[in-house]
Amino acid sequence: MRPPRDAVIAAAVAAFTVVTALTGADGDRPLLPAGAALIAVACAALLWRRRFPVTVLAVTAVATLLYYPLGFPDAPLILAPVVALYTTARERGPVPAGAAAMLMTAVFAAAGGDPVRALIGIAPILLLPVVLGEVARGRARQVEEAEHRAALAEASRENEALRRAAEERLRIARELHDVLAHQLSMITVQAGAALHTREPDGAFEALRTIRAAGKEALREVRTVLGVLRDDEPSLAGLPALIGRTAAAGLPVHVTDTPAETTVPAAVQAAAYRIVQEALTNTIRHAGAGSAEVTLLVDGPDLLVTVTDDGPSTAAVTEGNGLRGMTERASALGGDLRAGPRPGGGFQVRARIPLTLAEDGTR
Numbered sequence: 001m002r003p004p005r006d007a008v009i010a011a012a013v014a015a016f017t018v019v020t021a022l023t024g025a026d027g028d029r030p031l032l033p034a035g036a037a038l039i040a041v042a043c044a045a046l047l048w049r050r051r052f053p054v055t056v057l058a059v060t061a062v063a064t065l066l067y068y069p070l071g072f073p074d075a076p077l078i079l080a081p082v083v084a085l086y087t088t089a090r091e092r093g094p095v096p097a098g099a100a101a102m103l104m105t106a107v108f109a110a111a112g113g114d115p116v117r118a119l120i121g122i123a124p125i126l127l128l129p130v131v132l133g134e135v136a137r138g139r140a141r142q143v144e145e146a147e148h149r150a151a152l153a154e155a156s157r158e159n160e161a162l163r164r165a166a167e168e169r170l171r172i173a174r175e176l177h178d179v180l181a182h183q184l185s186m187i188t189v190q191a192g193a194a195l196h197t198r199e200p201d202g203a204f205e206a207l208r209t210i211r212a213a214g215k216e217a218l219r220e221v222r223t224v225l226g227v228l229r230d231d232e233p234s235l236a237g238l239p240a241l242i243g244r245t246a247a248a249g250l251p252v253h254v255t256d257t258p259a260e261t262t263v264p265a266a267v268q269a270a271a272y273r274i275v276q277e278a279l280t281n282t283i284r285h286a287g288a289g290s291a292e293v294t295l296l297v298d299g300p301d302l303l304v305t306v307t308d309d310g311p312s313t314a315a316v317t318e319g320n321g322l323r324g325m326t327e328r329a330s331a332l333g334g335d336l337r338a339g340p341r342p343g344g345g346f347q348v349r350a351r352i353p354l355t356l357a358e359d360g361t362r
Helices: 005-022 031-048 053-067 079-093 093-112 117-196 199-224 236-246 267-287 320-331 355-362
Strands: 252-255 291-298 300-308 335-340 346-353
Touching: 005 031, 005 079, 031 053, 031 079, 053 079, 053 093, 079 093, 079 117, 093 117, 093 355, 117 199, 117 236, 117 267, 199 236, 236 252, 236 267, 236 291, 267 291, 267 300, 267 320, 267 346, 320 335, 320 346
Parallel strands: 252 291
Antiparallel strands: 291 300, 300 346, 335 346
């Protein structure tokens, strides 16, 4: 469907041209029928000026160049190629429009026999719409580029939001896995002990441990779902973790715990979760009698080591636990190694940079 504005412009040019021709001075030839036909062709072509700008320019130029030399009544038919020149410059650039304007000027100069008059009177009329069309073209290009940049910025914001949401979902999933796996493992062990004990005191003690583990699990789940960075675990929570692990039947010896003030909060949270997951795996899979946890500041790094005395033939499964511990260490620029020890038992050893975490990876 043609834009209504094009039809209005074509009708206005046609009406103005016909009225001027009919009311103005008579020419050497009557307007009807040939002159009116040229006016109709030139003005009707303007209806397609946006779709076929160069073709419309050619049609209006030919019709105008035929109208004036043939002696029809004087009329402003030149408005048709002027509109076409503007449209061509805006849609196709100044080169084809400028070339057409200069060619029309040359033809008018040759037909009128006065090149100076043509350059002074005709050239400005034909070149002005070329300049205006190029200005409009530049402004349209700027608007298009601005809209494109805005679209890219919006897409970048959406991608960044999606990336952060995915990272947050992964973090919450990892936190929930660490919390639930550790606490449920202790609950399972204590429940098994309560089922097999023949002493009421032992059964009640197991139930108390199960109750405490359940409360701790609920508290930590609320902390994770709260997504509050200030509530993340720290090295201050290690004694309670070791106590719960010992109550589940795995004595743990802790050595070389650094002062909390020397370790950034993000590193403390990662170290706590690594120790928690390593002890959980020991309770569930290792069949160990004891474990040892060592946290040592070694230059720019915090070294976290969890060692147990389980059978060296225990199978190593690359599950969510090991993967989660590795992701925690690598997220802060560190690394983690886990595997059986030559002398027996299993060891998890993580290296987490201290300075890198302080510089912005938190």
